[in-house]
Amino acid sequence: MMDEPKPKRQALADLNSVSNVLSNQLLIDSSKKPLELKKRSKRITASDEKLRQTTNDNENIYHDEVILPEVPTEDDPCPEVDFDKESESDPYAVSTYARDIFRYYKYRERFFKIGDYLKKQNHINRDHRAMLVDWMVGVQESFELNHETLYLAVKLVDMFLDHVPNVAKEDLQLLAGTSVFIAAKFDERSPPLIDDILYICEDAYSRDQLLQMERDVLCTIGFDLGMPLSYRFLRRYARVIKLDMPTLTLARYVLETSLMFYEFVHVSESLMAASSLLLALRMKHMGDWSLVLQKYSGLKLEEVEPLMYRLNHMIIKRSLNFDRLQIIYQKYCHEVFHSVAAMPSLESPIPITEPISAPPELGN
Structure with missing residues (x-):
């Protein structure tokens, strides 16, 4: 007989200090009562009629028949390479459908765009969001969740904040914990329990509050959890060029x-x-943007390179100005992750005094 699974709560001792920091920074009130939940829920869902209309519109978009454009053979920049044909013997590669799956993901990106939502959030700012994501990475590590779960949870947070204005600062950790809960149920074989989520939030919220937030999030996104995730694209691109694990x-x-x-x-x-x-x-120094990557991503070097330099600038600035947000850095300093965080960045053409930003042409 197989051993019973151990309670996840035993693995969460490391999160106590992180939760304390987050609680102090976000001024989480642990004295909330169910009566206050009803008031806050009403405030969050004040635009229910508009939300229902958005949900209906989303359903119309998502449920319409999708016809993906054919890719002309003459536009194939590398016809001699067919990674999916090479992978036909691997049932886990679903090589028959892989190309269409990722074309469909790219088609779906347009439906999950995030706007400049901080303009309609009066109680939270960039720093609050950065602390929240840092905390969510700690939760993902402590629960040993898939990376896809983390990326989906962060996307859920952004989608909610983009659609629901004036979310209270004290609701942020509830939103993040609930988003992890939803994403884990979608992507994990053994997701955390409600009690586990409440525990990592230091019991600052009630069970009813978490379940209400779960309903709010799912209604806001139209119950559509099949969002394209950058992590899935990255794994695909790495596979087609047979990338080694340290570089990935x-x-x-x-x-x-x-x-x-x-x-x-x-x-x-x-x-x-x-x-x-x-x-x-x-x-x-493992090469550059190849024709194989162009073929399977649909992106040319001139489209990718400007953002690459901005990400390089981000890595440099993070090491200088974000000492308090260390969970991701410490995670990737570990030998399990090949100590990749210690790798020197590229020389940057962007002045160190410039703030972190995406290329102007990618602006909202």
Whole structure:
């Protein structure tokens, strides 16, 4: 007989100090009562009629028949390479459908764009969001969740904040914990329990509050969790060029670091993945943007390179100005992750005094 799974709560001792910091920074009130929940829920969902209309519109978009454009053979920049045909013997590669799956992901990116939502959030700012994502990475590590779960959870937070104005600062950790809960149920074989989520939030919220927030988030996104994720694109691009694990891990470090920075939330997932990979290739002197990558990403070097330099600038600035947000850096300093965070960045053409930002042409 197999051993019973151990409670996840035992693995969460390391999060106590992180939760304390987040609680202090975000002024979390642990004395909330169910009566206050009803008031706050009403405030959050004050635009229910508009939300229902948005949900209905989303359903119309998502459920319409999708006809993807055919890719002409003459436009194939590297016809001699067919990675999916090479992978036909691997049932886990789903090589028959892989190309169409990622074309469909790219098609779907347009429906999950994030706007400049801080303009309609009066109680939170870039620093609050950065601290929140840093904390979510700690949660992902402590629960040993898939990286896809982390990326989906962060996307859920951004989608909610983009659609629901004036979210209270004290609701942010509840939103983040609930987003991890939803993403884990979508992507994990053994997701955390409600009690586990409440525990990592130091019991600052009630079970009813978490369940209400879960309903609010799912209604806001139209119950559509099949969002394109930059992490999935990155894995695909790495597979088609048969990339070694240390270089892929370096690209993952760059991409995961970018999750903290609001400046990149509006950039497409496929471009974020491509630029992170190009930066890793150049940092490790492993080549450049090849025709194979162009073929499977649909992106040319001139589209990828400007964002790559901005991500390189981000890595440099992070080491100088973000000492208190260390969870991602410390994670990728570990030998399990090949200590990739210690890799020197590229020489940057961007002055160190410039703030972190996406290329102007990618602005909202």
